[in-house]
Amino acid sequence: MKTQKTLVTRTKLSLTLAFLTVAFASVLSGCTEKSTKTTTNTTTTTKTESSPAKAALVVGFSQIGAESAWRSAETQSIQDEAKKRGITLKFSDAQQKQENQIKAIRAFIAQKVNAIILAPVVETGWEPVLREAKAAQIPVVLVDRGIKTSDETLYSTLIASDFVEEGRMAGQWLIKKMGGTANVVELQGTAGAAPAIDRKAGFQEAIAKSPGMKIIKSQSGEFTRSKGKEVMEAFLKSEGNKIQAVYAHNDDMALGAIQAIEEAGFKPGKDIVVISVDGVKPAFESMVAGKLNSTVECNPLLGPSAFDAIDSLVAGKTLPKKTLVKDQVFDQSNAKEVIASRAY
Numbered sequence: 618m619k620t621q622k623t624l625v626t627r628t629k630l631s632l633t634l635a636f637l638t639v640a641f642a643s644v645l646s647g648c649t650e651k652s653t654k655t656t657t658n659t660t661t662t663t664k665t666e667s668s669p670a671k672a673a674l675v676v677g678f679s680q681i682g683a684e685s686a687w688r689s690a691e692t693q694s695i696q697d698e699a700k701k702r703g704i705t706l707k708f709s710d711a712q713q714k715q716e717n718q719i720k721a722i723r724a725f726i727a728q729k730v731n732a733i734i735l736a737p738v739v740e741t742g743w744e745p746v747l748r749e750a751k752a753a754q755i756p757v758v759l760v761d762r763g764i765k766t767s768d769e770t771l772y773s774t775l776i777a778s779d780f781v782e783e784g785r786m787a788g789q790w791l792i793k794k795m796g797g798t799a800n801v802v803e804l805q806g807t808a809g810a811a812p813a814i815d816r817k818a819g820f821q822e823a824i825a826k827s828p829g830m831k832i833i834k835s836q837s838g839e840f841t842r843s844k845g846k847e848v849m850e851a852f853l854k855s856e857g858n859k860i861q862a863v864y865a866h867n868d869d870m871a872l873g874a875i876q877a878i879e880e881a882g883f884k885p886g887k888d889i890v891v892i893s894v895d896g897v898k899p900a901f902e903s904m905v906a907g908k909l910n911s912t913v914e915c916n917p918l919l920g921p922s923a924f925d926a927i928d929s930l931v932a933g934k935t936l937p938k939k940t941l942v943k944d945q946v947f948d949q950s951n952a953k954e955v956i957a958s959r960a961y
């Protein structure tokens with residue numbers, strides 16, 4: 618409470634000063650919109666001065682990397698929204714490494730940003746650095762993935778999909794499609810990541826009700842197309858035509874698996890049923906082509922909600938600990954109809 622009050626006072630003061638300065642300058646020179654970009658190693662700062670009051674806000678965004686089409690869509694959404702709102706965004710790409718994310722957060726703290734957006738690569742190991750952010754009175758908004766901590770005051774809010782439910786939806790769809798019996802191979806996401814853990818748990822929970830559904834192989838494909846293909850090749854080598862279905866924790870791995878299935882002389886979507894999670898445009902194209910059977914949507918367009926949350930925090934409001942993003946299942950029966958309206 619004390620932390621939030623101090624933050625509000627500090628931010629109000631700097632916003633007022635910024636407003637007066639820019640308003641005065643605008644009277645003298647006319648109000649123009651200016652955008653500048655500076656890049657150092659993996660950190661990019663995009664400064665957009667469009668509205669005097671908002672120009673004072675500086676937000677650090679620690680992103681996991683660019684492993685999937687989903688991830689790129691999330692980055693784009695946050696960058697676009699910052700630009701739209703005239704917020705200076707300090708963007709850091711961690712290239713899949715938690716240590717890089719921790720370094721980036723420390724740099725944001727040293728730069729005295731007003732807030733931090735964090736998409737955490739794995740669930741554990743965040744407490745020390747988040748304690749540092751808390752001590753510096755910088756609110757942290759988690760996007761997309763959650764963390765495991767016994768101290769929930771270390772972050773302000775989490776905006777994410779329900780990954781367990783996504784796994785359940787995939788399991789239920791597959792049971793129906795396979796009539797309750799199938800040998801399934803599973804391509805897991807990054808080890809230790811919330812979506813990999815939860816999507817596995819949700820899927821297992823759903824198929825536990827159908828004893829004919831068996832996971833005969835399960836391995837991480839690291840959420841990438843190339844690793845998904847590589848792991849699927851190994852599955853096909855060891856299990857051959859025993860494989861009846863693939864459950865991939867994201868579309869990129871499913872698309873890699875589809876390539877491996879074709880190269881092995883099977884027809885994806887027919888000989889081997891493929892289901893994944895995300896709902897990115899290439900997955901819809903694959904469904905329209907009859908290769909991918911189904912995808913469970915996971916919405917990456919989190920920019921507007923993330924900055925709404927930051928606005929609320931700066932205004933001293935308390936946010937719910939978690940805001941769930943609603944998702945739905947798509948398959949070959951409706952892919953053609955909706956493909957043109959997909960935003961990512």
Ligand code: AHR
Pocket residue numbers: 684685686687688761762812840866867868869894895915
């Ligand atoms: O955390 C969301 C997951 O991470 C997406 O499903 C996947 O594509 C991404 O890399």
